[in-house]
Amino acid sequence: MNAADWIILLVIIAAVIAAVRSVKKRGSCSCGCGSSDSPAPVRVHDRNPNHYSHEALIRIEGMHCSNCAVKVDNALNQIEGVWSRTSLGEKQADVLMKEPLEENLLKQKIREAGYIVSSITWKS
Numbered sequence: 001m002n003a004a005d006w007i008i009l010l011v012i013i014a015a016v017i018a019a020v021r022s023v024k025k026r027g028s029c030s031c032g033c034g035s036s037d038s039p040a041p042v043r044v045h046d047r048n049p050n051h052y053s054h055e056a057l058i059r060i061e062g063m064h065c066s067n068c069a070v071k072v073d074n075a076l077n078q079i080e081g082v083w084s085r086t087s088l089g090e091k092q093a094d095v096l097m098k099e100p101l102e103e104n105l106l107k108q109k110i111r112e113a114g115y116i117v118s119s120i121t122w123k124s
Contacts, residue, residue, distance in 0.1 A: 052096035055123040075113035
Protein backbone atom coordinates (compact mmCIF):
# COMPACT_ATOMS: atom_id res chain seq x y z
CA MET A 1 0.00 0.00 0.00
CA ASN A 2 1.24 3.44 -0.82
CA ALA A 3 0.87 6.57 1.31
CA ALA A 4 -2.40 7.64 -0.37
CA ASP A 5 -4.00 4.26 0.41
CA TRP A 6 -3.00 4.57 4.07
CA ILE A 7 -4.47 8.06 4.29
CA ILE A 8 -7.77 6.89 2.77
CA LEU A 9 -7.86 3.92 5.15
CA LEU A 10 -7.26 6.17 8.18
CA VAL A 11 -10.00 8.58 7.07
CA ILE A 12 -12.47 5.68 6.74
CA ILE A 13 -11.53 4.31 10.17
CA ALA A 14 -11.93 7.76 11.74
CA ALA A 15 -15.38 8.14 10.14
CA VAL A 16 -16.50 4.75 11.46
CA ILE A 17 -15.27 5.58 14.97
CA ALA A 18 -17.09 8.93 14.89
CA ALA A 19 -20.31 7.24 13.73
CA VAL A 20 -20.14 4.61 16.49
CA ARG A 21 -19.53 7.26 19.15
CA SER A 22 -22.46 9.30 17.86
CA VAL A 23 -24.83 6.33 18.06
CA LYS A 24 -23.65 5.46 21.58
CA LYS A 25 -24.06 9.07 22.70
CA ARG A 26 -27.65 9.25 21.42
CA GLY A 27 -28.73 6.02 23.09
CA SER A 28 -30.50 3.06 21.58
CA CYS A 29 -33.42 4.99 20.14
CA SER A 30 -33.18 5.47 16.41
CA CYS A 31 -34.92 8.86 16.72
CA GLY A 32 -31.79 10.20 18.38
CA CYS A 33 -33.50 11.44 21.51
CA GLY A 34 -31.67 9.04 23.84
CA SER A 35 -32.62 8.50 27.45
CA SER A 36 -30.48 11.39 28.72
CA ASP A 37 -32.14 13.93 26.41
CA SER A 38 -35.62 13.69 27.87
CA PRO A 39 -37.70 16.64 26.64
CA ALA A 40 -39.57 18.68 29.24
CA PRO A 41 -43.29 17.98 28.91
CA VAL A 42 -45.63 20.77 27.83
CA ARG A 43 -48.16 21.02 30.66
CA VAL A 44 -51.87 21.23 29.97
CA HIS A 45 -53.59 23.51 32.46
CA ASP A 46 -57.11 22.10 32.06
CA ARG A 47 -56.88 18.38 32.84
CA ASN A 48 -60.59 17.79 33.31
CA PRO A 49 -61.71 15.45 30.49
CA ASN A 50 -65.30 16.70 30.86
CA HIS A 51 -64.22 20.08 29.45
CA TYR A 52 -63.25 18.51 26.10
CA SER A 53 -66.13 17.71 23.75
CA HIS A 54 -64.11 16.22 20.86
CA GLU A 55 -61.76 13.25 20.83
CA ALA A 56 -59.56 11.58 18.25
CA LEU A 57 -57.37 8.50 18.40
CA ILE A 58 -54.32 9.03 16.22
CA ARG A 59 -52.20 6.04 15.20
CA ILE A 60 -48.55 7.09 14.94
CA GLU A 61 -45.57 5.41 13.30
CA GLY A 62 -41.95 5.98 14.24
CA MET A 63 -42.12 6.17 18.05
CA HIS A 64 -39.43 4.04 19.70
CA CYS A 65 -39.11 5.23 23.31
CA SER A 66 -40.94 7.20 26.00
CA ASN A 67 -39.19 10.38 24.86
CA CYS A 68 -40.80 9.94 21.43
CA ALA A 69 -44.23 9.83 23.12
CA VAL A 70 -43.40 13.02 25.05
CA LYS A 71 -42.38 14.73 21.79
CA VAL A 72 -45.75 13.83 20.23
CA ASP A 73 -47.64 15.07 23.30
CA ASN A 74 -45.62 18.29 23.34
CA ALA A 75 -46.35 18.96 19.67
CA LEU A 76 -50.09 18.53 20.19
CA ASN A 77 -50.36 20.11 23.66
CA GLN A 78 -48.97 23.37 22.26
CA ILE A 79 -52.26 23.78 20.38
CA GLU A 80 -54.76 25.85 22.38
CA GLY A 81 -57.61 23.71 23.74
CA VAL A 82 -55.85 20.36 23.19
CA TRP A 83 -54.86 17.68 25.69
CA SER A 84 -52.89 14.79 24.23
CA ARG A 85 -52.04 11.55 26.02
CA THR A 86 -49.76 9.34 23.94
CA SER A 87 -49.27 5.63 24.53
CA LEU A 88 -45.98 4.25 23.27
CA GLY A 89 -47.23 0.66 23.67
CA GLU A 90 -50.36 1.27 21.62
CA LYS A 91 -48.53 3.57 19.17
CA GLN A 92 -51.30 6.13 19.40
CA ALA A 93 -52.28 9.46 20.88
CA ASP A 94 -55.63 10.02 22.55
CA VAL A 95 -56.30 13.66 21.72
CA LEU A 96 -58.98 15.61 23.56
CA MET A 97 -60.09 18.92 22.02
CA LYS A 98 -62.37 21.68 23.21
CA GLU A 99 -63.18 22.58 19.58
CA PRO A 100 -62.94 20.34 16.51
CA LEU A 101 -59.63 20.72 14.68
CA GLU A 102 -58.71 19.97 11.10
CA GLU A 103 -57.00 16.61 10.60
CA ASN A 104 -54.32 18.36 8.55
CA LEU A 105 -53.31 20.49 11.54
CA LEU A 106 -52.96 17.43 13.77
CA LYS A 107 -50.98 15.58 11.10
CA GLN A 108 -48.74 18.60 10.51
CA LYS A 109 -47.87 18.98 14.20
CA ILE A 110 -47.02 15.28 14.51
CA ARG A 111 -45.00 15.36 11.28
CA GLU A 112 -43.07 18.41 12.53
CA ALA A 113 -42.21 16.41 15.66
CA GLY A 114 -40.70 13.75 13.39
CA TYR A 115 -43.42 11.09 13.24
CA ILE A 116 -45.98 9.76 10.77
CA VAL A 117 -49.76 9.60 11.24
CA SER A 118 -51.13 6.31 9.91
CA SER A 119 -54.79 6.96 10.81
CA ILE A 120 -57.16 9.21 12.72
CA THR A 121 -60.36 7.87 14.28
CA TRP A 122 -62.85 10.41 15.64
CA LYS A 123 -64.66 9.30 18.78
CA SER A 124 -66.94 12.32 19.09
